[in-house]
Amino acid sequence: MSIAKTYLPKEAEEKWYSYWLQHNFFRSVPDEREPYTIVIPPPNVTGVLHMGHMLNNTIQDVLIRRARMLGKNACWVPGTDHASIATEAKVVAMLKERGINKKDLSREEFLSYAWEWKEKYGGIILEQLKKLGASCDWERTRFTMDDDMSEAVTDVFIRLYKKGWIYRGVRMVNWDPQGKTAVSDEEVIRKEVNQKLYYIRYALSQEDGLSESGGKDHLIIATTRPETIMADAAICINPNDERYIHLHGKKVFIPLINREIPVILDDYVTMDFGTGCLKVTPAHDLNDYELGQRHHLPVIDILNDDGTLNENAQILVGEDRFAARKKIAVLLEEAGALEKTEDYTSQVGFSERTNAAIEPKLSMQWFCKMQEMAKPALDYVLNGDVKLIPDKFINTYRHWMENVRDWNISRQLWWGQRIPAYYLPNGEYVIAKTIEEALEEAKAITQNPDITAKDLRQEDDVVDTWFSSWLWPISVFDGVKNPDNAEINYYYPTNDLVTAPEILFFWVARMLMAGHELRGQAPFKNVYLTGIVRDKQGRKMSKSLGNSPDPLELIDKYGADGVRVGMLLCSPAGNDLMFDESYCEQGRNFFNKVWNAFKLVKGWEVNDKLSNPNAIAIEWFESRFNQALTEIEENFAQYRLSEALMATYKLVWDDFCAWYLEMIKPAYQQPIDKETYNRTITLFENILKVLHPFMPFITEELWHDELFGERTESDCCIVAQLPLNGQVNTQLINEIGVIQQIIANIRNVRNSKQISPKESLPLAVKATSGIDYIKYEPIIKQLGNIDSFTHTQEQVEGAVNFIGGTDNFYITLNIAVDKEAEQKRLEKERDYLTGFLKSVNAKLNNERFMANAKPEIIENELKKRTDAEVKLKIVEDNLSGLAD
RNA sequence: GGGAGUUUAGCUCAGCUGGUUCAGAGCAUCUGCCUUACAAGCAGAGGGUCACUGGUUCGAACCCAGUAACUCCCA
Numbered sequence: 017m018s019i020a021k022t023y024l025p026k027e028a029e030e031k032w033y034s035y036w037l038q039h040n041f042f043r044s045v046p047d048e049r050e051p052y053t054i055v056i057p058p059p060n061v062t063g064v065l066h067m068g069h070m071l072n073n074t075i076q077d078v079l080i081r082r083a084r085m086l087g088k089n090a091c092w093v094p095g096t097d098h099a100s101i102a103t104e105a106k107v108v109a110m111l112k113e114r115g116i117n118k119k120d121l122s123r124e125e126f127l128s129y130a131w132e133w134k135e136k137y138g139g140i141i142l143e144q145l146k147k148l149g150a151s152c153d154w155e156r157t158r159f160t161m162d163d164d165m166s167e168a169v170t171d172v173f174i175r176l177y178k179k180g181w182i183y184r185g186v187r188m189v190n191w192d193p194q195g196k197t198a199v200s201d202e203e204v205i206r207k208e209v210n211q212k213l214y215y216i217r218y219a220l221s222q223e224d225g226l227s228e229s230g231g232k233d234h235l236i237i238a239t240t241r242p243e244t245i246m247a248d249a250a251i252c253i254n255p256n257d258e259r260y261i262h263l264h265g266k267k268v269f270i271p272l273i274n275r276e277i278p279v280i281l282d283d284y285v286t287m288d289f290g291t292g293c294l295k296v297t298p299a300h301d302l303n304d305y306e307l308g309q310r311h312h313l314p315v316i317d318i319l320n321d322d323g324t325l326n327e328n329a330q331i332l333v334g335e336d337r338f339a340a341r342k343k344i345a346v347l348l349e350e351a352g353a354l355e356k357t358e359d360y361t362s363q364v365g366f367s368e369r370t371n372a373a374i375e376p377k378l379s380m381q382w383f384c385k386m387q388e389m390a391k392p393a394l395d396y397v398l399n400g401d402v403k404l405i406p407d408k409f410i411n412t413y414r415h416w417m418e419n420v421r422d423w424n425i426s427r428q429l430w431w432g433q434r435i436p437a438y439y440l441p442n443g444e445y446v447i448a449k450t451i452e453e454a455l456e457e458a459k460a461i462t463q464n465p466d467i468t469a470k471d472l473r474q475e476d477d478v479v480d481t482w483f484s485s486w487l488w489p490i491s492v493f494d495g496v497k498n499p500d501n502a503e504i505n506y507y508y509p510t511n512d513l514v515t516a517p518e519i520l521f522f523w524v525a526r527m528l529m530a531g532h533e534l535r536g537q538a539p540f541k542n543v544y545l546t547g548i549v550r551d552k553q554g555r556k557m558s559k560s561l562g563n564s565p566d567p568l569e570l571i572d573k574y575g576a577d578g579v580r581v582g583m584l585l586c587s588p589a590g591n592d593l594m595f596d597e598s599y600c601e602q603g604r605n606f607f608n609k610v611w612n613a614f615k616l617v618k619g620w621e622v623n624d625k626l627s628n629p630n631a632i633a634i635e636w637f638e639s640r641f642n643q644a645l646t647e648i649e650e651n652f653a654q655y656r657l658s659e660a661l662m663a664t665y666k667l668v669w670d671d672f673c674a675w676y677l678e679m680i681k682p683a684y685q686q687p688i689d690k691e692t693y694n695r696t697i698t699l700f701e702n703i704l705k706v707l708h709p710f711m712p713f714i715t716e717e718l719w720h721d722e723l724f725g726e727r728t729e730s731d732c733c734i735v736a737q738l739p740l741n742g743q744v745n746t747q748l749i750n751e752i753g754v755i756q757q758i759i760a761n762i763r764n765v766r767n768s769k770q771i772s773p774k775e776s777l778p779l780a781v782k783a784t785s786g787i788d789y790i791k792y793e794p795i796i797k798q799l800g801n802i803d804s805f806t807h808t809q810e811q812v813e814g815a816v817n818f819i820g821g822t823d824n825f826y827i828t829l830n831i832a833v834d835k836e837a838e839q840k841r842l843e844k845e846r847d848y849l850t851g852f853l854k855s856v857n858a859k860l861n862n863e864r865f866m867a868n869a870k871p872e873i874i875e876n877e878l879k880k881r882t883d884a885e886v887k888l889k890i891v892e893d894n895l896s897g898l899a900d
Numbered sequence: 901g902g903g904a905g906u907u908u909a910g911c912u913c914a915g916c917u918g919g920u921u922c923a924g925a926g927c928a929u930c931u932g933c934c935u936u937a938c939a940a941g942c943a944g945a946g947g948g949u950c951a952c953u954g955g956u957u958c959g960a961a962c963c964c965a966g967u968a969a970c971u972c973c974c975a
Contacts, residue, residue, distance in 0.1 A: 022940085206975090363975085411904060412973065419974085517972090552911085554971090585926075586912060592971085594912065602927065605940045612938035619937070659914070662926065677937085684936055760944080766932095767944050773935060852921065859919090864958040873919050880921060887921090 019618055019721070023611040025575030028717040033146060035716075041084075041734050042151045044091035046506035052083035053091045053510035055489045056152065057523070058160060060099035061138035062106050067549040067557050067595060068516065069141065070148065070567045071587055074580045075546060075657060076514045077150050081709040082652065083511075084151075085738045091507055092151060093492045095158035096138055100432035100481045101195050101203075101369040107133050107431065123430050123476075130431050134159075147568060149576050149712045151734070158492045160484045161433070168496035169433040169484045170449055172534070177447045181385040182425070184437075184445075188302045189424055191377035192367040193323030193337075197428040198381055200480060200522075201421070204365040204374050211362055213290065214242040215355035216348060218251060221267040221276060235263060235279075236355050238290030240362060241300070242348065243340040245270050246329040248277055249304075249313035250296040255281040257292050271353035272344070273330045280311050302376050315378060321428075323375060337375070382426035382435060382477065386529075390420045393528035396538045402528065403542045405655045409517060416521050423526075425480045432478030439473045486526035489513075489539035496534060504535075513540040520545065544655050547592035554594060570600055577711035578604035584661045584710065606665060607714045610707065613673050617696055618723050620682065626689035629794060633679035634695050636752045639745045640671045641702065646741060648706065661710055668703055675756070679795050697723060702739045754785075754821035755792045761818040762800035765827055769816070776803035780812050780826040784886065787821060811897045822883055824890045835898055842895045849888045856881050 036042060044051075054076050059069060076092060084090040107130045108118050118126060142157065158165060176182045189198040217234045237251060248270050253260045263279045270277060284307055285294045298308030299317040308315060318329035323337045331347070332340045348354040365374035394417040396402040397410055404410055426435060438454035439445045440462065448454035451469050458467050490496055495504030509531070515524065524543055531539035549557050549564075557564035570579050574597075581603030586593045628634075644667040651660035680696065682688045701724060708715040712734065719733035766773060779802045781789055789796070793805050812826035814833055819825070859865045859877050866874065 022938095408905065415903070415974080548972095588913065591906090591913085596912085596927095598927070599912085601940075605938095608940050609938065612941085614937080616937035656914090659925095662914090665926080673938085674942090681937090763943055764945085770932080773933080773943075848922090855922070859958075862958050865919090866958090868958065869919065876920055884921070 019615050023575075023607060023714055023717070025577065025607075025713060026572070029147070029149070029576050029713045032713055032716040033149065036151065036732070036734055037154075039730060039732070041732065042092070042153050043155060044089055044153050046502055047089055049087065049089040051091060051507050051511075052080070052086075052088035053093070053507045054080055054512055054514065055093045055492055055510055056095060057513070057515045057519075058095045058097035058158075058485065058488065059141045060102055061096045061134050061159075062099055062102045063141055065141050065144035065567050067564055067567060068546075069145070070570075070579065071546055071549055071583050071593070072514055072516070073145055073148060073150050074583045075544065075587075076512075077148070077712075078580075078584070078657060078709045079512055079514070080151055081712060081734065082738070084734065085705065085708065085736060087737055090151075091153055091156075093156045093158065094142055094145070094150070094152035094154060095156075095488075095492065096142065096160070097485055098134070098159065098161040098432065098481060100427055100429050100478060101192070101197060101199065101367075103130065103134070104429050104431040105195060105370055126430050134161075144568060147571050147576060148580065151712075156492065160481070160488070164494060164497065165484065165487075165491050166433045168487055168491040168494075169479060170436050171496055172487060172530070173433075173436055173479065173483070174447055174449060176384060176533075181388065182382060183385070184380065184382050186378055186380050187383065187424065188305045188376050188378055189381055190365065190367075191321070191375040191379070192370055192372050193319075193321065193375050194370040194372035195367060195429070196321050198377075198379065198424055198426065199367055199369070199374070200424055200482075203368040205368050206363045206365050209362065209364040211240045211360050211364075213238050213240055213358040213360040214345060214348070215291065215357065216242060216245065216271060216295075217353045217355050218268040218271060218293075220263075221269065232262075235260070235268060235293050236291045237293045237295045238358075239295055240360060241297075241341070242344050243325070243332070243337055244297045244300050244318065245295060245344070246273055246275075246325075246331065247297045247299050247316045247318040248275075248295045249298050249308055249316060250277050250280045250311065252280050252282050252285050252294045252296050252307060252311075253292060254283050254285040254287050256283065257285075257287045259292060271351055272347055280313075282307060282310065299378055300376055305376075305378065317378060319375060319377065323372075338373075381424050382437075382475075382479075384423040384425045384483070386420040386422050389529040389533060390417045390525075392532045393417060393525055396528055396532070402538045402540065404520075405542060405544045409520060409545055412517075413520060413525065417525060423480075425483045426475075426477040427480055428476070429478050432481065433484060435475040435477050435479055437475040439475070440467070441471050445475075482522055482526055485523060486530040487534075489527055489531065490534055499535070508535065508539065509537050510540045512542045512544055514544045514546065516548065517545045518548075542655070547587065549595050550592050552594055552596050554592075557595070565595075565597065570597070574600040574604040575607065575713070577607050577713050580712075581606055581661065581710055584658050587658050588656075603711075606669070607711055609669055609673060610703075610711075610714060610718070613668075613677060614700070614718055614721070614723075616677060616681070617700060618721070620693060621687040622690050622693045623687035624690050626687065628689045628691040630680040630689075630692045632748070632791060633676060633795060634692065634699075635745060636748050637671065637676040637699060638742065639749050641667065641699065641739075642742045642744045643749065644671070645706070645739065646744075649741075664706055664710065668707065672699070672703060678799055681798075704733055705736050705738050708733050708736070751787055751792070752795075754787060755795055758796060758818075758820035758825060759799045761820055761825065762796075762802065762827065765816055765818070769829065769831065771829070773801060776801045777827050777829070778802070778804045778806070780806045780808045780815070780828070781820075781823055782808050782811065782826070782890075783823040785822045787823070811893060813897065817894050819887055819890055822886045822890075824894070839895065839898055842891055842898065846888065846891045846895065849884055849891060853881065853884045853888065856884065 056076065057072065080090050080092045110133060111118060111129060173182065190201065190204050192199050215236050215238050217236050219234050235251065251268055253263060264281065266279045267276050268279060285292065296304045296307055296313060298305045298313055298315045300319065316328055318325055319337065320326045325332050325335050325340050327333055332343055335343060345354065366372065367374055394414060397404060397413055404413065436449060437445045437447050438451065440458055444461065446454050446457040446461065448457055451472060454472055455467065455469055458472060459465050487496055489510050490504065490508065493504040493507050494501055495508060527539050531537060551557055551563040555561060555563055574582065579600050582600030585599045585602060586595060644663055647663045648660045651663060680692050704715040704719055716733045720727055779800065783789060796802055796805060812828060815826035815828040816833055817824055817826045856877055860881065
């Protein structure tokens with residue numbers, strides 16, 4: 017069987033992915049092996065695959081594949097998240113396109129549309145992940161609104177309610193007027209916005225003849241929200257503000273509506289911001305709300321849920337808040353109440369989901385107490401039971417957990433798990449899993465046996481999506497409803513969680529809370545936090561900027577293996593990565609290199625009669641391989657995936673292809689001996705194993721080549737066991753290091769003298785180092801194209817020389833040596849060595865150094881000294897030889 | 901305003917407990933090569949005041965203090 021000139025990723029990818037599926041290699045069921053578990057951060061059903069997913073899932077797949085090859089029972093649970101706000105918005109938009117208004121639908125009707133939408137689009141990302149090679153156990157695919165997952169959510173709600181950790185209350189919430197729902201603090205994105213600061217004149221009440229005493233009949237406030245003046249409950253000034261002493265105890269009129277409000281004193285007010293007079297609008301600003309509470313001010317809510325002004329506003333009723341802002345500015349101007357406007361930039365919150373400007377709004381919501389749950393969740397991280405990688409996130413995490421506020425868990429939406437609260441006609445409510453249970457309880461608390469299900473009304477709100485996804489690592493194994501089942505006992509706690517730092521609080525912290533509360537154990541041991549994928553200019557990749565490549569096109573262009581390698585090459589843990597397609601190109605070049613190396617080996621003819629001349633090369637590479645294995649292992653242990661990949665890359669490209677294969681490569685059209693051939697095939701197989709987690713497809717493709725002999729159906733690279741660490745001959749590695757130096761020097765001489773690599777050269781060595789060059793002669797000859805290699809005690813006249821290790825080498829050329837240039841070069845080297853020696857001696861002659869430095873460091877300095885002395889002598893000898 | 905982080909070659913990053921030939925890698929660049937696995941390649945080379953200023957130390961990219969720039973989080 018011959019092998020194609022280049023590797024064709026697409027064919028191999030399709031072929032092997034379905035082969036793996038057919039043979040159930042991704043499947044995991046509990047057995048006696050050690051489990052290794054990852055639950056996928058479930059992507060939103062609304063999403064399409066973006067570069068963040070590519071990175072995140074490449075990392076997870078590398079970890080999972082490696083664990084599988086280490087003999088663990090690797091289980092990667094996939095699934096999707098229902099993403100209540102985002103999905104509901106999509107469905108509403110879809111309905112709108114079809115000419116259907118959500119308001120005209122019943123809850124049930126709307127939900128059936130939503131499910132229809134989910135069935136159609138909800139699995140797209142998972143399908144796309146398959147193209148990347150993701151080895152998830154697809155039989156375990158879960159959705160956060162699967163019946164049993166939802167039941168778990170209800171159970172947990174009831175459990176926490178019974179503990180007194182869930183309560184209902186009026187709070188200032190972040191209101192999304194477009195989604196018409198409250199959103200949590202974490203779902204509000206603050207952005208700098210260019211606004212105007214309106215300076216508005218409020219007339220003072222004249223009842224006590226103030227205009228004479230104060231000389232003024234008005235005060236001026238500065239606000240960015242003039243449309244909320246109708247909701248003002250007071251004007252607040254700082255009691256220490258000397259400019260306004262005359263206002264103490266006075267009252268003012270709100271312009272346009274002429275409602276009278278008091279002037280109150282509170283040192284909350286910053287004197288040097290605006291005019292120092294603050295309008296207090298308790299219904300529409302969190303700080304004002306708290307101020308209002310302190311001063312017992314009325315709460316006047318002038319906004320409807322959709323952001324339009326209501327009757328309480330008296331004017332501009334029905335206008336949208338932003339339209340109202342423009343109009344009221346005109347009205348104020350006309351009324352002579354607008355002093356001036358100024359440009360002003362400030363932070364405004366926007367809904368993460370709908371991008372609508374968030375409106376602080378008072379409303380009745382359900383809350384989950386955080387205090388008790390935050391403590392153990394923080395402790396897991398602080399005492400190291402759960403490791404954050406990189407650990408710089410511990411500080412942020414701690415800060416958040418120590419300042420956590422109660423979690424608003426209700427959402428005024430339909431898509432999600434409906435809150436299991438049932439209201440009685442008298443306004444009381446009961447919490448129950450079903451309406452039947454609710455009815456029982458209602459009868460009990462009201463002492464009224466005649467209550468029927470019809471008298472009960474279930475809460476309209478659903479719970480926040482995170483209230484279901486915080487159960488994810490437990491509920492995917494049915495561990496909420498059946499806390500002692502075999503699966504959860506086997507797979508929980510999971511090993512690694514790979515996610516973005518942005519959702520450290522949203523999700524990771526809450527999973528820790530739920531894990532502790534429900535199982536007394538953190539849900540995972542390590543949290544690997546990936547960076548944000550940015551473009552070359554450092555901008556976050558986004559649809560609106562259009563700066564994100566289409567992942568599937570990338571896979572098409574560079575192969576899944578190329579893209580995987582490309583992603584990892586530029587992804588240090590926790591740091592953002594500046595993605596550039598050239599990384600994928602590098603990945604593609606890499607697998608191409610592997611392919612070509614394979615072609616070389618495959619092309620060899622074996623002659624049984626030949627003896628093995630390559631024992632040293634083989635032993636050297638085996639040692640290097642074992643050394644690299646350790647290095648790779650250490651990198652993985654520290655989650656330095658890009659470095660593990662780089663170590664693999666260099667092992668394959670440099671050590672194996674550039675050195676080993678060149679060392680053993682038979683001359684053109686010459687056969688190779690059997691032993692070298694067989695050993696090389698084994699080495700190649702080991703290389704495929706090490707490469708597999710990074711490049712699953714090409715390695716599987718090559719694995720099945722007949723070069724490796726017959727394979728049984730289930731003998732696949734994906735389930736092969738990684739090679740064990742073997743012996744490392746350090747002396748051999750060091751000596752080959754010197755040999756490599758010598759060869760580089762020979763090539764350099766050729767290059768600088770413009771001698772063709774085809775022209776063989778004579779090499780002589782004057783050795784004192786004790787390296788047995790005879791042993792390495794075949795390698796030097798083969799790689800340096802040397803025809804004779806002689807040992808000498810004398811300097812070789814008229815030859816070019818160089819130092820390899822601490823020995824002096826000569827190449828006699830049949831062209832004259834440029835003595836002057838040679839002298840200059842040697843002088844330069846002499847000066848360098850002299851300087852170097854001086855600095856080493858300075859250390860060694862320093863009493864404090866000798867007294868304080870560790871023995872091995874002193875030993876090292878001594879070695880540096882002897883080496884430098886030897887080299888200096890060589891250089892000086894060569895110099896005097898040149899002078900003769 | 902508060903907190904955290906970053907700053908090392910043209911780019912992206914390593915650099916562990918301060919001590920290995922006066923700081924390493926990959927990519928990019930330059931030079932020479934279509935050398936029979938690979939031009940998606942081979943061989944070689946150049947490239948750094950470790951942000952800045954002080955301090956500690958026999959010794960600092962690394963520890964300490966300050967400054968600057970950038971990024972993120974919270975208000």
